[in-house]
Amino acid sequence: MSGGRRMDQARSHGERLRSLLFHMLEARQWMLREDQVTEERSRSFYTLLLVASGDCSLYADDGLIPALEQSCFILPPRQRWYISNYSGEEVLLYEITFKMIDADSESVFREPLRPIHYNWRLFPYSRGLKLTRQLTAEEGQEPDSGAESGFSANPGMDWLNRRLVFQTLIGMLLEHNSEHITSGGALPSAERSIAFIEEHYNLPLSIKHLAEQAGMPQSQYVSMIKQLTGSAPLDFLNQLRIKHAKTLLVTTGDPLREIAKKVGFEDEYYFSRRFRQSTGIAPRQYAQSMRGSKKIIDDAGHEVRIPLSPRRIVYFGEVLGDLLALGVRPVGSNLYELGTSWLSEEDGGLEGIEDIGIPFRLSKARALEPDLIILSNMDERIYGEISAIAPTIVYNSYDSLLPRLRRLGEWLGKGEEADSFMDRYSLLLEDARLAWKQGMSNGEKASVFICHRGRKWFVMGRLGLSELLHNVDGTSLTDGIRALIAAGDAYLMIDRQDIAKHAGDILFIPMPENSSSRETTEQMLRSDLWLSIPAVRRGLAFVVEESRWNLYDAISRIRQLEHLQSLIDRVHENRD
Numbered sequence: 001m002s003g004g005r006r007m008d009q010a011r012s013h014g015e016r017l018r019s020l021l022f023h024m025l026e027a028r029q030w031m032l033r034e035d036q037v038t039e040e041r042s043r044s045f046y047t048l049l050l051v052a053s054g055d056c057s058l059y060a061d062d063g064l065i066p067a068l069e070q071s072c073f074i075l076p077p078r079q080r081w082y083i084s085n086y087s088g089e090e091v092l093l094y095e096i097t098f099k100m101i102d103a104d105s106e107s108v109f110r111e112p113l114r115p116i117h118y119n120w121r122l123f124p125y126s127r128g129l130k131l132t133r134q135l136t137a138e139e140g141q142e143p144d145s146g147a148e149s150g151f152s153a154n155p156g157m158d159w160l161n162r163r164l165v166f167q168t169l170i171g172m173l174l175e176h177n178s179e180h181i182t183s184g185g186a187l188p189s190a191e192r193s194i195a196f197i198e199e200h201y202n203l204p205l206s207i208k209h210l211a212e213q214a215g216m217p218q219s220q221y222v223s224m225i226k227q228l229t230g231s232a233p234l235d236f237l238n239q240l241r242i243k244h245a246k247t248l249l250v251t252t253g254d255p256l257r258e259i260a261k262k263v264g265f266e267d268e269y270y271f272s273r274r275f276r277q278s279t280g281i282a283p284r285q286y287a288q289s290m291r292g293s294k295k296i297i298d299d300a301g302h303e304v305r306i307p308l309s310p311r312r313i314v315y316f317g318e319v320l321g322d323l324l325a326l327g328v329r330p331v332g333s334n335l336y337e338l339g340t341s342w343l344s345e346e347d348g349g350l351e352g353i354e355d356i357g358i359p360f361r362l363s364k365a366r367a368l369e370p371d372l373i374i375l376s377n378m379d380e381r382i383y384g385e386i387s388a389i390a391p392t393i394v395y396n397s398y399d400s401l402l403p404r405l406r407r408l409g410e411w412l413g414k415g416e417e418a419d420s421f422m423d424r425y426s427l428l429l430e431d432a433r434l435a436w437k438q439g440m441s442n443g444e445k446a447s448v449f450i451c452h453r454g455r456k457w458f459v460m461g462r463l464g465l466s467e468l469l470h471n472v473d474g475t476s477l478t479d480g481i482r483a484l485i486a487a488g489d490a491y492l493m494i495d496r497q498d499i500a501k502h503a504g505d506i507l508f509i510p511m512p513e514n515s516s517s518r519e520t521t522e523q524m525l526r527s528d529l530w531l532s533i534p535a536v537r538r539g540l541a542f543v544v545e546e547s548r549w550n551l552y553d554a555i556s557r558i559r560q561l562e563h564l565q566s567l568i569d570r571v572h573e574n575r576d
Helices: 003-010 013-018 125-136 155-177 186-199 207-214 218-229 233-251 256-262 268-279 283-291 320-325 362-367 380-387 401-411 415-439 464-472 479-486 496-502 515-526 554-575
Strands: 020-032 046-053 056-060 063-067 072-075 081-084 091-102 107-109 293-297 303-307 313-316 372-375 392-394 446-452 456-460 491-494 506-511 541-545
Touching: 020 125, 020 155, 046 125, 091 125, 091 155, 125 155, 186 207, 186 218, 186 233, 207 218, 207 233, 218 233, 233 256, 233 268, 233 283, 256 268, 256 283, 268 283, 303 392, 313 320, 320 401, 320 554, 362 380, 372 380, 380 392, 401 415, 401 554, 415 464, 415 554, 446 464, 446 496, 446 515, 456 464, 456 479, 456 496, 464 479, 464 506, 464 554, 491 496, 506 515, 541 554
Parallel strands: 313 372, 372 392, 446 506, 506 541
Antiparallel strands: 020 091, 046 072, 046 091, 056 063, 056 081, 091 107, 293 303, 446 456, 456 491
């Protein structure tokens, strides 16, 4: 390694930032329609993504990053990424590509500035959005009325102005996202004020006093606190007080007036009113319900106190049918693509379950006033935000069906229902094993392929129909898929041209609900590549509906076992 490179690596992050020059290449605005998945992208330079309205999901190297409204990400060069929108509404995005030059070495800089999932703080957001809109205006065109200034009709001067605007935008991002930049200014003052409120919530605090303490006008203070916490200062303060009051209500027998005083409310009646507004029930009702509670260890290792008999559960994940199989009907869940599933045909279907969207919408969940949230996601960043709403437990939906359902039954006081389901499942599984053994030729191996995330192809492993067939007959799948399952892998992403390499004697293709993935699948089924596969030529390739055969919740598994004979019959008919 050269001496210059060693010196470069030894420099602090702050010193490196001060030596970087930022040069904008392109800026554009695009609308992501409902149910759309973009093509995978990989730029040669940095990409700044700003979600202006709506919620979507960003996939970077196939890792999921919730991209909620007002979030901002900077992706490094050569980073593979794409975006999916399953939120039920259009999403407005801004994309800016730029490069960085290290002025000291006069070389192109390509290292990540932050971890990929880092949500860059843009403050004040309204000003950052105005600058971004200016950057995406057509040359010679006046930006929208929200922009701070127009551009000259002279293309050269127009581009110069854009560069100046871009430098301002980058400056805002660096100012509020670098630990090495001086802590002076309004934003650090607001952050210190938030820390003060969190520590001294029980004192008689006023917005006027807090603004003076932070050294800024009251209107600016209110705006900044709301930007940072999502709530106005007084609402944020009352939320903290009610949170601490909940603990005192459960752990002490103090009178309401004492609890109100301890957390900062001078008036017992005002405390009760605010508590009811926040939780939907009176303080004493809450105490009675939570005293009937228990501590559990969830699948991520969190120790959580949950109600013995939760009445308003919000579930977010892939296995809503696990709850329904135990007779538990949540008040909210993510319902995308479940309208044509077997879950919709159960008694009551999905009626009365509010769709909270994908990604998880905090505002919708909060409005449902849950007393328990069940989250099939191990991401601690997501868990922290959601657990602030209500007691939250992580449920590993990728675990095998029976062990995970037994745990869920224990948590929710539905042990008998779990035992009853497992007895029924075991009987159906034995019937399915016998039917498969009698109906399939010796030595035939199956493969399951699916197109997802727009135009990506996967061979399925420990998930969906592949896992079902493996449970029915451990030798029913190709050696490659069995190796995936043995390794605990849910799937393997493959190139389109490699499908033939993974094809068995019998092929199953779950047809996606997503429009772009469905179109890609239909194109594949007409392609020469597909028609040349031996199993396809023999007529042993079968299309099934993803919403029925690729789900792996408890209800879907029961229905799949009940209908497996229909798949076996289709194989027989085509073989004959």
